[in-house]
Amino acid sequence: MTRVLAVDDDPSLRRALAINLRARQYEVDLAEDGASALAAAARRPPDVVVLDLGLPDMDGSDVIRGLRGWTQVPIVVLSARAGQGDKVDALDAGADDYVTKPFGMDELLARLRAAVRRGIAGEEAPVVDTASFTVDLAAKEVRTASGEHVRLTPTEWHLLEVLTRNEGKLVPQRQLLQEVWGPQYETETNYLRVYMAQLRRKLEQNPAQPRHLITEPGMGYRLVR
Amino acid sequence: MTRVLAVDDDPSLRRALAINLRARQYEVDLAEDGASALAAAARRPPDVVVLDLGLPDMDGSDVIRGLRGWTQVPIVVLSARAGQGDKVDALDAGADDYVTKPFGMDELLARLRAAVRRGIAGEEAPVVDTASFTVDLAAKEVRTASGEHVRLTPTEWHLLEVLTRNEGKLVPQRQLLQEVWGPQYETETNYLRVYMAQLRRKLEQNPAQPRHLITEPGMGYRLVR
């Protein structure tokens, strides 16, 4: 059963959330402020968190950072209709989605389902294998189709790791550069060219015509099975 | 139940709208001018707004901006005047779609359904598929109906992305140019013609008679399923 931790200082909204969620077979924990939310999450790790930003004791973004310190649980934020500043802050702090008050219960439930789906999908998939090679993210290991171990340098691995975690998706050049080399290298696209070439030489059967490490000109790269 | 706010100064048209909409299980609020429309929307937030541009007290675009200040509710505009200027203004101000008077009730209802669907779907719509092709916004990938990958250039993709995010809705030329090429290219409508032609060649089964990438002469383009 899916466990939801719902955090809001308004008792009537807490009650409404609890009733609606339990009616849909969620297991519900409640908290009325940031401190007890963090405590509750630590005591019984939830599968998804619904968090009101307007808590009496702590800033919402700080609650998010407190959770993100040790868990990747999906967080859906509730906010009164005020400015967008706190929304941006919350997303930057690591929230997954955002619902503005007043909201329809249907909408919140839809967002919750989506968040849970993403969360569960995220935990599995440490291994991705293609026709030519297999990437084991947990073991940090790459093997060819014939089972031989492939030696990668740290940078090569890091690049391949980002592509693997986004398997099938196009990863923008900027994101790759930022995650592998850091934010100040966002424009050094030639790094990508050099290292993609090295990865292809080690992993592709025909490096000149790559089948899995695909260039999308002008946009980024993509790992396809 | 879906709530519609219908705004028109003509009492007989208000009545006709109310009867037709209620017959189709919509909950209907009525307003006869801009000020009371804004007040009604604030009192009971609607799921979709039908707005006549020819109101006695306010310019239609100002009503739209008044709503857009705090809500993303879909707005379908009714326009009587032959001129296109006010329609373009309304779309630029944030309207979602428009219907020209005199209109068939069927057409209005179809536009309403499309607008409501978009509104509810909200931010969760990473995949849009038509009879001819499928657009995956998250993966930045386009496939034909037969499943083949379609290669798009960055500009082609960017243009298609904007249209896809506004699926079903008429997107003004100005908005497309601004989002794809930047604010200083707002008048270069020939860019749109060139790139729409390229997209049609790659995506439409019969590029000469596009079924999904539709031109709305003088105003903009629309992606329909």
Next chain:
DNA sequence: CCGGCGCGTAAAGAACGCGTCAAAGTCGCC
């Protein structure tokens, strides 16, 4: 009936991005 406007199409040169190679620079380890 004619003229103008907007749209679709085609084609050209210019600009850009990518893959490749080679060499210089950096770091840690023996």
Next chain:
DNA sequence: GGCGACTTTGACGCGTTCTTTACGCGCCGG
């Protein structure tokens, strides 16, 4: 201190993409 592995940097050729211009057509208004 020297050696090897890894990373960074620069240059070049080639194919692709973007930009710009020109022309023909259809529709609408005069």
